[in-house]
Amino acid sequence: MVRKKRERAQSPPRRSEPRASSGGRSAAARNVLRGVETREAILAAAARLFVSGDYRTVTMRRIAREAACSHAAIFLYFASKDELLRAVAGPPLEELRERFALILDRRASAGRKLRLVSREFVAFCLARRTMYRVYFASNAARVDVRQEAGTLNEARIRLFELLAGLVRETLGLQEKDRRALQCSRIYFYMLLGIVSTYDQSEETTEVLLERLSPTFDAAFDVGVAGLRNFVNR
Amino acid sequence: MVRKKRERAQSPPRRSEPRASSGGRSAAARNVLRGVETREAILAAAARLFVSGDYRTVTMRRIAREAACSHAAIFLYFASKDELLRAVAGPPLEELRERFALILDRRASAGRKLRLVSREFVAFCLARRTMYRVYFASNAARVDVRQEAGTLNEARIRLFELLAGLVRETLGLQEKDRRALQCSRIYFYMLLGIVSTYDQSEETTEVLLERLSPTFDAAFDVGVAGLRNFVNR
DNA sequence: GTTTTTTCCTAACCATTGGTTATAAGATTA
């Protein structure tokens, strides 16, 4: 088929105003920044939209409108919608890790810390239902990870190891104990089960936590008690 | 905008051969059947495709090709892709219920039955990863259910009640015991956690079960032991 | 100060999707 020669419409007005003043930076710095600013605007818009809507209903064009650029511009900074989601997913995960670290630094029993961390984890995932799947339910064994995905995966692995360590300590297991891996896996099942049960719920995080916190706490207890029984039998 | 008058291309050849011979039925019965047969063909094709690919990658056009009809024909029998998935999802769920019933009829302890049912459940969900979400992770509280979805929901609720009963019996709880609901919820978290952890894995069901069956069994044990501890404290 | 290069961005495009509609072939009925 003959491709129709493309004809341009009359030159349209360009963007009416620059995105931001860029303060008193040098001309060179401002130039570099213009691109970075667009990237940031896209990330911010995507972050805002991805936490409210789900992956499918959030469109590139909607994100672009929110970021005040054309949807084609997004592909200048992110190879695909998927990569954009991953890029958005990174910082919150880091934030969660920091909150975990804060809890770990407290002077409390491993069991107590595990419970606090578990609560934090569930609240985090429920508040970001679109992303929890990207974070935790994607196959860790996947090897076809690009750079961005790689760092995300690393962050996730660190989080998991941290949690696994806490489970081990709570149960009084040695790191090299064969049952340690199995036990932390099982504890994760519990956590992921909670999250994925309410994944598609339309209730807000607050309502869910208000209503189900006691059940979640009970679940944490059940997990630990069951695991204790499992390793001591 | 003025809608361009639609012009039809020259009359194309119709479907070259009828779908099936319809045997020696009367003319009237054959006529009625032709439609039913198309419906069945669509259902069969969709069922085949939905178990291998996931919801997004299975397109209406692909299903149509597999069912040897136009993709528009599908909309004659199913209002939307979603409804088609639900229609496909129904029978297997019923089959699972029957397998559950078979286990329930055995002469064994409630604990033993619970374990068998749990295994069955996990294997079922892992074998139908596209659909498990439709089955079990959609919000039960949703009220905007149409007829088809309604029956599906009922089937799901029956399954849940059956499992909950088994959990109750295993723990020796009365039906009206306030903790019964909480306990079965927690047990479900465990089951759903297992399934959703491997939801996006690319390994086959066989490989997953081969590798992780012991861990799954351990998880069931942990759940029951933890719940025992929970109700007896 | 003028030209060249580089950076950043967009309009128009593409293929594909879920879904709708005008139209028609074939069977049934009158």
Place this chain on the structure above:
DNA sequence: TAATCTTATAACCAATGGTTAGGAAAAAAC
């Protein structure tokens, strides 16, 4: 034979993720 009813399709639609030719402005080179 004519009217109707059933079953189906080709062509259409709006929207989506993604690509590309081209251009405006800033920076660099002269």
